[in-house]
Amino acid sequence: MRFVEMAAVVGAACIISISLGGCAVIAVAAGAGAGISYINGASVTTLEGSPEQIAVAAEQAFWQMQMVVVSSTSRASQAHVIGRTACDDKVEVCIEARSCNVADVSVRAGVFGDQYLQNRVLSAISENLTASAPEAIAPEPPLPELSPEQPASEPTPPETGSEGEPMIEPQHEDGR
Numbered sequence: 001m002r003f004v005e006m007a008a009v010v011g012a013a014c015i016i017s018i019s020l021g022g023c024a025v026i027a028v029a030a031g032a033g034a035g036i037s038y039i040n041g042a043s044v045t046t047l048e049g050s051p052e053q054i055a056v057a058a059e060q061a062f063w064q065m066q067m068v069v070v071s072s073t074s075r076a077s078q079a080h081v082i083g084r085t086a087c088d089d090k091v092e093v094c095i096e097a098r099s100c101n102v103a104d105v106s107v108r109a110g111v112f113g114d115q116y117l118q119n120r121v122l123s124a125i126s127e128n129l130t131a132s133a134p135e136a137i138a139p140e141p142p143l144p145e146l147s148p149e150q151p152a153s154e155p156t157p158p159e160t161g162s163e164g165e166p167m168i169e170p171q172h173e174d175g176r
Contacts, residue, residue: 036122041113043122044106049129051095051103055079057132058093061124067091089114091121 036045047054055074062069062083070082070090079095094106105125107118 036119038113038115042106042108043113043115043118044104045122046098046102047105047126047129048102050101051075051077051079051097053129053132054095054103054105054125055081055093057125057128058095058121060128061121062091064124064128065120085109085117089117091117093121093125 036043038044049057052074055072058079058081059069059072062081067083067085070084072081073079074095077097079093081093081095083091083093085091089110091107091109094108096104096106098104105122107121107125109117109121
């Protein structure tokens with residue numbers, strides 16, 4: 001009897017997951033946690049950032065990977081970016097806000113999904129988000145302090161001619 005109940009639950013889950021397509025696959029993977037999951041041909045993960053920020057990072061990833069951005073739409077709660085590879089394969093990025101600064105991201109390449117390409121796109125998106133974060137920008141190194149024995153160097157004025165203009169040394173025909 002327990003086996004029949006388990007089979008019914010698994011069967012229902014399969015029917016639901018098969019009926020979901022495109023961006024709706026994100027809802028299934030919402031509880032997947034960190035890392036990249038591969039669900040119904042799409043690579044799914046959770047990233048820090050708003051849908052708008054992640055959409056910009058996705059466009060940058062497409063450009064970095066020599067893909068053409070076909071369309072990009074974003075709102076506060078979701079975003080959608082579509083691109084094409086050189087072989088004219090469709091790459092679709094769906095972003096669904098989970099909270100203010102966390103979103104579920106789904107990438108699907110081609111008809112059946114290309115896990116390798118999808119994971120490369122997700123990695124590039126993640127790197128672009130990290131690179132654009134304010135804390136990722138390195139602070140400028142502090143200026144060296146001068147000791148009392150080490151006076152500040154003053155710039156030396158250029159040598160001037162009789163009329164106060166800088167002197168230019170004449171060049172010889174052989175380039176010396």
